[in-house]
Amino acid sequence: MEKLSVLGTAFQVILAFWPVWLSLTIMLALSIRYQSQLGLYGRLFGTKVGIAGVAIVSFWVFTAIFAEMIAPFDPLAQIVVMKNKVPGTIEPETAKAFLFGGDKLARDVFSRVVYGSQIVLIIAPAATMFALMIGVSLGLPAGYFGGKIDSFLSFLANMVLAFPVILLFYLLVTPGIMETPIPYTMAGIFFLFPIIFFLTLFYTRFKNRKETLWWQIAITLILGGWIYFGLVFDADPLGIVNIEPNELNIFVAVVFITSPAIFRIVRGLAMDVKSRDYIAAAQTRGESPWYIMLWEILPNVRGPLIVDICLRIGYTTIMLGTLGYFGLGMAPESPDWGTMIKDGSKLLRAYAHPAIFPAAALMSFVLGLNLLADSLREESLKD
Numbered sequence: 001m002e003k004l005s006v007l008g009t010a011f012q013v014i015l016a017f018w019p020v021w022l023s024l025t026i027m028l029a030l031s032i033r034y035q036s037q038l039g040l041y042g043r044l045f046g047t048k049v050g051i052a053g054v055a056i057v058s059f060w061v062f063t064a065i066f067a068e069m070i071a072p073f074d075p076l077a078q079i080v081v082m083k084n085k086v087p088g089t090i091e092p093e094t095a096k097a098f099l100f101g102g103d104k105l106a107r108d109v110f111s112r113v114v115y116g117s118q119i120v121l122i123i124a125p126a127a128t129m130f131a132l133m134i135g136v137s138l139g140l141p142a143g144y145f146g147g148k149i150d151s152f153l154s155f156l157a158n159m160v161l162a163f164p165v166i167l168l169f170y171l172l173v174t175p176g177i178m179e180t181p182i183p184y185t186m187a188g189i190f191f192l193f194p195i196i197f198f199l200t201l202f203y204t205r206f207k208n209r210k211e212t213l214w215w216q217i218a219i220t221l222i223l224g225g226w227i228y229f230g231l232v233f234d235a236d237p238l239g240i241v242n243i244e245p246n247e248l249n250i251f252v253a254v255v256f257i258t259s260p261a262i263f264r265i266v267r268g269l270a271m272d273v274k275s276r277d278y279i280a281a282a283q284t285r286g287e288s289p290w291y292i293m294l295w296e297i298l299p300n301v302r303g304p305l306i307v308d309i310c311l312r313i314g315y316t317t318i319m320l321g322t323l324g325y326f327g328l329g330m331a332p333e334s335p336d337w338g339t340m341i342k343d344g345s346k347l348l349r350a351y352a353h354p355a356i357f358p359a360a361a362l363m364s365f366v367l368g369l370n371l372l373a374d375s376l377r378e379e380s381l382k383d
Contacts, residue, residue: 004088004097012088013099013110019066024058040306043379050375056368060361064117071111072096075335078106084351103340103354104347112335113361119336120365123247124316127254128309133194134255135262136305140293142263143270154267157260165257169319172253173246173328183245186252188232190259195224204291246330250323254316265308269301276300303380310373314366321362337362 004012014021031054035042044050063070073079073096082091082102087109090097100109138157142150160168177183198220206213230236231243243251273279274297282292324330324338325345332339337358344355 002090003086004090006088009088009097009099012097016070016072016099016110017063019069020059020062023062023066024055027058028055040303040376040379044372044375047375047378049371050379053368053370053372053375056364057372060117060365060368061121063114064121067114067118071108071114072099073108073111075107075112075115076333077108079108080106082106082108084347084354086351087353100357101351101353103343104351105343109340109354109357112340113337113357116335116337116340116358116361117365119330119334120317120320120362123251123254124313124320127251128258128313128316130190130194130251131255131258131262131312132305132309133197134190134259135266136298137193137197138259139263139266140270140297141289143267144274144289144293144297146271150267153263157263160257160260161264165319166322168257169253169323170326170328172256173249173323177249183249183252184232186256187248190252190255191228191232195220195228198224200290201294204288204294244331250320250330254319258312258316262305262308262312265304266301269304270297273297273300303376307373307377307380310369310376314369314373317362317366317369 028051031038031042032045035045044054072094073091079091079093079102082089082098083106084104085098085102087099087101088097089101098108098110100113103109103112138153142153171177199217202213202216202220206216226236231248234243270293278300279292279296282296287296320336321338321341324334324336324340325342327339327342330336330339340358341355341362344351344353344358348355
């Protein structure tokens with residue numbers, strides 16, 4: 001069976017990512033050209049660490065977007081003659097190479113790594129953003145009002161944080177729990193928070209401008225309701241917003257476990273900022289508490305929150321990989337990186353490539369997020 005040389009294989013890998021290189025070049029060129037007009041994001045391009053972080057994260061984002069164009073094979077397709085073949089081996093029928101080799105089930109590792117980026121970039125950032133909405137919605141009133149509200153919400157957060165993270169994940173994503181109404185009940189509660197958050201955000205800002213307020217509320221309810229019923233009840237008539245039960249289970253578990261930590265950060269920031277002069281000025285103007293929290297406190301604590309979110313997406317990515325390694329949550333045939341590492345590790349001494357490439361992908365994505373967070377931290381301190 002024919003095989004490409006190491007240099008030939010590397011060249012083919014680089015060539016396969018041409019849509020990513022093109023998109024990345026355009027994005028970076030425009031970002032550098034207009035960096036003075038892009039605020040905090042634009043200032044990232046003033047440091048090498050910031051550029052590296054943006055480039056690495058954007059590479060995987062574009063890989064997820066163009067996965068169908070990049071991957072030469074179906075990630076689930078099995079070609080018997082390619083079982084455990086080394087990187088660069090050419091598949092006889094199509095004359096296309098298995099650039100990262102074949103796994104124990106004769107699937108193309110390269111295509112699976114590429115499609116695995118879609119799973120990671122859908123679940124990790126989306127679940128973290130939902131957790132952010134919950135943490136902000138509960139952390140702001142806890143820090144601003146204090147007293148019994150703070151004590152009650154902090155008690156609930158501390159209860160969740162008291163459990164070991166791995167054990168709590170194991171309890172929430174074990175296959176048996178998917179047969180109960182628990183995941184959908186939790187999803188029904190958690191997914192209400194973004195809708196409530198944006199409705200409150202718009203109402204407090206535009207309550208005296210009815211012509212602006214009504215269309216914002218209408219769009220929020222239509223889009224929010226569409227996403228809500230699609231995710232929670234699988235009732236999207238267009239079939240665009242849907243999620244498999246095991247993916248929903250993981251999603252809910254990430255939101256549940258991540259929210260208390262974000263709550264504590266937001267609570268602490270709100271307690272610190274509420275004593276500032278501009279908060280007193282807003283109170284003197286007669287602004288409502290929720291207006292002050294959402295339009296005075298929240299914008300002034302965005303720096304630490306943005307940094308934390310970048311780091312937390314990285315932590316979530318690692319956790320998803322850990323769950324996949326333990327065989328929890330995602331379907332066994334899933335091309336997510338954790339499942340690939342688990343499957344490849346069983347034959348690691350004989351065939352290293354099925355585990356090394358998804359591990360390298362996971363490591364590079366988390367590295368990019370960490371570099372991005374470090375750069376954001378430095379820039380936010382200058383504000």
